[in-house]
Amino acid sequence: GAVVSQHPSWVICKSGTSVKIECRSLDFQATTMFWYRQFPKQSLMLMATSNEGSKATYEQGVEKDKFLINHASLTLSTLTVTSAHPEDSSFYICSARRGGGETQYFGPGTRLLVL
Amino acid sequence: AQTVTQSQPEMSVQEAETVTLSCTYDTSESNYYLFWYKQPPSRQMILVIRQEAYKQQNATENRFSVNFQKAAKSFSLKISDSQLGDTAMYFCALVPRKNAGNMLTFGGGTRLMVKP
Numbered sequence: 001g002a003v004v005s006q007h008p009s010w011v012i013c014k015s016g017t018s019v020k021i022e023c024r025s026l027d028f029q030a031t032t033m034f035w036y037r038q039f040p041k042q043s044l045m046l047m048a049t050s051n052e053g054s055k056a057t058y059e060q061g062v063e064k065d066k067f068l069i070n071h072a073s074l075t076l077s078t079l080t081v082t083s084a085h086p087e088d089s090s091f092y093i094c095s096a097r098r099g100g101g102e103t104q105y106f107g108p109g110t111r112l113l114v115l
Numbered sequence: 116a117q118t119v120t121q122s123q124p125e126m127s128v129q130e131a132e133t134v135t136l137s138c139t140y141d142t143s144e145s146n147y148y149l150f151w152y153k154q155p156p157s158r159q160m161i162l163v164i165r166q167e168a169y170k171q172q173n174a175t176e177n178r179f180s181v182n183f184q185k186a187a188k189s190f191s192l193k194i195s196d197s198q199l200g201d202t203a204m205y206f207c208a209l210v211p212r213k214n215a216g217n218m219l220t221f222g223g224g225t226r227l228m229v230k231p
Contacts, residue, residue, distance in 0.1 A: 034218065043206060043221045044160075059218075091158060095219075102148045102210055104219055106160035 001027050004096050006107035013084055014115055021079045021110045023094030029074035030096035034104060035067070038091045050077045084114040117142040117209050121222035128197045129230050135182075136192045136225045138207030146212035149183065149190045150219070155203040163205070166190065168212070194227075202229045 003026040013019050023033055032051050036044040048069050050056045056069035066088075068080040077096075081088050091111055095104035119140045128134035140149070151163040166174045166183050173181050178195045194201055207222040 038158075041226075043223050046218050049218060093158075093160065095160070102212065103150070103162060103165060104210075105162065106152075108157070108159045 002098070002103075002105040003027050004030075004094065004105050004107040006094055006110050008110060009108060010111040010113075012113045012115065015085055016083055019081045019084055019112060021081075021092055021094075021112075023077045023079070023096065023107050025075045025096040025105070028096075028098050030077075031074065031099040032097045033071055033077040034095045034097070035069060035077075035079050036093045036095070038093060038109075040091075044093060047079075081112065084112070086114045088112065089114045117144070117147075117211070117220040119207050119209050119220050119222040121205075121207055121225050123225045124223070125226045125228070127228040127230055128194075130197055130199060132197055133193060133195045134197055134227065136194075136205050136207075136227065138190045138192070138222055140188050140190065140207070140209050140220075140222075142188075142209060142211065144211040148210050148212060149181075150208045150210075151179070151181070151190075151192045152206045152208060153201075153203045154206065154224075155200075160206075164192065197229045199229050199231060201227060203227060 005024045007022045035047045038044050047062045048056045048058045050069050050071040052071045071077040093109045095106045147168045149166045153161045153163045164176045180193045182191045204224045206224050208219045
């Protein structure tokens with residue numbers, strides 16, 4: 001149990017376009033989902049915390065209008081990178097937490113390359 | 116606020132041997148959870164082991180065990196009988212128990228190479 005999927009696994013897009021990444025908890029309901037960004041050979045950097053049915057909480061320095069997060073159901077959260085630029089190229093990872101639980105289960109990540 | 120420190124950026128071990136990865140942390144919380152996650156070359160984050168701070172008994176999962184020293188705020192991971200598939204980045208992480216919805220605080224990671 002506790003499987004989290006992400007789609008797409010990798011995406012290449014042109015500068016100025018928007019990209020949507022989906023994160024799904026496949027076998028449990030996730031009241032809270034988290035979005036991370038990871039640069040090569042570095043640790044994970046939390047971007048935002050997403051609670052089902054409410055607005056996401058963004059970490060300091062993360063642009064809310066740039067990285068739109070929606071958590072419309074207990075099994076799905078989406079991250080939309082709007083008007084993507086080459087500096088947005090990175091590895092994006094989501095995680096999901098069962099209601100009342102303490103453990104985060106991670107998706108396989110999405111590699112984004114903006115040309 | 117919490118901090119997690121992994122002082123060993125890289126380590127290597129021979130296959131079948133034992134290796135210990137260090138982790139120290141700082142938190143003002145009295146109760147919290149500690150985790151070790153593994154990130155192999157595929158970059159999928161995999162939960163290796165977790166420890167509840169109010170439990171004195173060290174957690175064990177097959178070849179993986181921890182040495183949890185609460186007073187010293189230390190949480191090391193021991194990998195016994197190392198296998199080639201253990202080659203990965205290992206991240207130590209902490210989350211306060213008071214509000215488990217709080218974010219995980221990660222260490223900087225230790226890159227482990229298991230050599231044949």
